[in-house]
Amino acid sequence: MRYLVYVIIFFFGNVAVAQHHFQGHIDNERWQSEVYLSVIEDYRTLDGINDEQIITKVKTDSSGFFKFDQNLLDIQQKIYKLHVDNCTSSNQSSNHFDGHCTDYKDILFIAKRTDSITFPLSFDAQMFCDIDSNNPKTSAFIQIDSLKEEMRFAYSEFRSKANRNLNNKKWFKTLQNYGKDLDEPLAELYIYAFLSDRGNQFHNYYLEDLKTNSYYDELLERLQDSYPNSSYAKQYEAELTSDKFIVFPSEEKSSFNWSYLWVGLLIVSVLLNLWFLISAKNKKSKQHIEAKEQLTKQEQNVLDLLLGDNTNKDIAETLFVSVSTVKTHVNNVYKKLNVNSRNELKSLFTK
Structure with missing residues (x-):
């Protein structure tokens, strides 16, 4: 013990x-x-x-x-x-x-x-x-730097645009594969920082590669597995998201098409306006019917003639009654419909 x-x-x-x-x-x-x-x-x-x-x-x-x-x-x-x-x-x-x-x-x-x-x-x-x-x-970084020295020599051997284009493609993949073979995400991150640097000749090639190559998402998984919650994993994830937005702008927008939303809202707005108009018309018609039901048959006749802009004398001649009788019917119509003039009466039945 x-x-x-x-x-x-x-x-x-x-x-x-x-x-x-x-x-x-x-x-x-x-x-x-x-x-x-x-x-x-x-x-x-x-x-x-x-x-x-x-x-x-x-x-x-x-x-x-x-x-x-x-x-x-x-x-x-x-x-x-x-x-x-x-x-x-x-x-x-x-x-x-x-x-x-x-x-x-x-x-x-x-x-x-x-x-x-x-x-x-x-x-x-x-x-x-x-x-x-x-x-x-x-020593992973030292090994990568040695490989980069070989790359610089290859570029300096013959200076031409054609040579640069061939070397860009060759060395981009060479460095990327070399980092993956080292089996150390931080070493891959060292290479990624070099290849994706905006001031680097490889940057445009990197953006093109990002469109089709699953390597970058796989590297994120390796970083998160080996170095969870580290500044390296968080920074890489943020940069990868930003760069994907650059190379896939149409896909980002297609995830939510605003034009469809506006068309949909316009259709809904038109339908709602039609519904309100029809509802208002039906409500008004119902109100007219209920208002007329309060009147006698003769008062309804007087109402129709009033709405037709007939004078008291015209109404008396049409109904074969005296003008004083017409005035009595008009006052009863006003009282029952809670109006004080012909204009208010017309407003009640026209708007």
Whole structure:
């Protein structure tokens, strides 16, 4: 039992103090003696120097040796960067921390909290040296950069539009397939950021490829599976949605055709107006019938003649009664229909 306790203490104690170990050499005569470690949360900011991404820094010894022994990294794999530069501390505020230091060298890699990595002796030869790491994914970016160097050589071999078009198609697929074969979504994301960059010669080819290639949706699934809720997966999903809207504008619109809506509303409006008119006419007709039912037969005759713009004298001659009798009938009609003049009477039966 006592030995079991020792084993548990040893195991969890090591987990609790898990650290990353990064080391290497730089040329102190070429670079300042400070090496910076940064974390890249936004894969569109892989280039340049950004003070918001810097985690820590160490000083080299007289031989140029540097070492990071800390526990600052995430347990999940992320993209990190080491860089050296010749931006002096006096002008850091104006260029170094605004990403405008042109005299710098960096190396991108994949790592997590428990990794131990030895970097090449010279950043200048990083693409031709192996990184010694306990994490097989660490050097994925270095391998991709080596392939990109081969690509640049192929483009420079013969400079013509025809050669560029052939190389665009060839190297686009070569890089894409190479990233997939590495079996690391972050490495694929590194290639995607390069191929889809709006300032890149591959951008138009990427937009065309997006129309028919299911690779991009599959990459999103791999990112979400390997790095759920990470900034990488969320950023990629947002960019993919935006780019799909660019290449499929008609499909986005066809999902809801506004012209159909307006035509439908117009038809409904016409039908409702017809219904209101018919209903109003029927209601008016009913009101007329109910109003006339209140009158005697003779009063109804007088009403019809009044609506025909006949004078009292005309009505008396038509009905063979005296004018005073007509006036009596007219007053009774007014009273029963709750009007005070011929105009109100006409309004009741005409509008």
